Amino acid sequence: MNYRVKELAGLAGVSVRTLHHYDAIGLLSPARRSPSGYRIYGPEDLLRLQQILFYRELEMPLEGIARELGRPDFDPEAALVAHRARLEERLGRLRRLVATIDTTLARLGGGEKELKPEELYEGFPKETAERWEREAAENWGDSDAYRESRKRVARMSKERWAEVKAEGAAADEALADAMRRGVAPGSAEALALVERKVAHLRNFYEPSPEMVKGLGDMYVQHPEFRAHYEKQAPGLAEYLRDAMTAWAAGRA
Amino acid sequence: MNYRVKELAGLAGVSVRTLHHYDAIGLLSPARRSPSGYRIYGPEDLLRLQQILFYRELEMPLEGIARELGRPDFDPEAALVAHRARLEERLGRLRRLVATIDTTLARLGGGEKELKPEELYEGFPKETAERWEREAAENWGDSDAYRESRKRVARMSKERWAEVKAEGAAADEALADAMRRGVAPGSAEALALVERKVAHLRNFYEPSPEMVKGLGDMYVQHPEFRAHYEKQAPGLAEYLRDAMTAWAAGRA
DNA sequence: TTAAACCCTGACGCTACGTCATGCTCAAGG
């Protein structure tokens, strides 16, 4: 119900000093003070702190956070949805970093001394402050793939579901076939097949190019996905990733 | 081949000032200087900068980075593999943050004013410097789930593969059944079934509790996984996540 | 040969706290 500094600090995983600081700059002042001057935080403060931490995690300067939270039209739920979208973006970035490690390792393993500099830093350009301005304007954070997917699947009948699964399997099989025939993952034919796969994905949600690329990365990185595709045809996971990456690049 | 400050800065996505700074503190000094005093970076510098940026991304203080890179036994490839493991960990953290948003939204949507504080901050405790010390000692970064998985699947025969798939399906079905019977995801029975599922995962790699939890989160968050389980039984994705989370908690 | 685009080296500024120092408060135990 009510918390004192150290309790709240423990819960939220921040230091007491941080709470002092947030109070000092007026970012988060406790609901009230005890007679002896102790800071007493209430439930509203917990939610506000959560918002602050999300913004901070996403590297918004404290001053900016204060401005956001202070806006008369600030909507906590909408903000959470926006945070979610930004976190997903960051997940994408981190996955690209992992991929960068893999390509670097591959090159080093291949004995190459010198490697293409673009490959070396793929995924690094941190989300700068610039990003905050851009997104503040675009405000595209309201669509939410997860909820979308949930709703669409819920509305699907058993038969429709069987169809959808068959579509997906057919699309994957067509891609596996293309790979076996030596079709380059960046070729027009491969891209068309990716388009078909994307059409299948649309049964679940509306995938952005970024998401398609992320999905491709996941096929390579996640053991369960990887095993699934790898068994269908050796090298298929990488092939899919490359084709999907190329497809996404063509849409960006 | 050779780069001047602005070029390298552009490639790596850092500022010129940053390169100046790294030179000033001796973290990254250019291979040579032009007659007029310009900094000239060579290929080795590129790789070193990549290492620096990975360490920085993972929030190691520059001084610590300098120490690491300066160690006589420093092995670039091993370091990359370690970075990879840490990035995967962070991916897990971010996924937990996304999950935290979802539960918070659910609670708010349910009209609840006050929500459990542990739920509010799940995933926040940032990886502190403490972590760097711990890991420096443990040095467990050498195992790599991805490579592991790849090798094990490759060695599997077609028949063995069919068996493994059947095992997995059976484990999932048993869990779905438990859910339908109202067995709590944290109960001993559910945990035993998770154990069975984990046994199946071991066909691919040796999953840490952290990884099992991350996998559960993914079942909920990723549309393809979610759709798969959701169709098998409504609510199964969440049920699996909860059970796997509980299982992982019991191992931590 | 001149302007635009880089490059250099200081030097000061800034954010988001960490880290004392100094002193009050409060609950439990002797």
Added chain:
DNA sequence: CCTTGAGCATGACGTAGCGTCAGGGTTTAA
């Protein structure tokens, strides 16, 4: 009742990792 240890408060100063001028050379394409 008094002490003691954990917790709280308010300054005040320190730090990391650059951002941001200022003042002045260098390169290169037109």
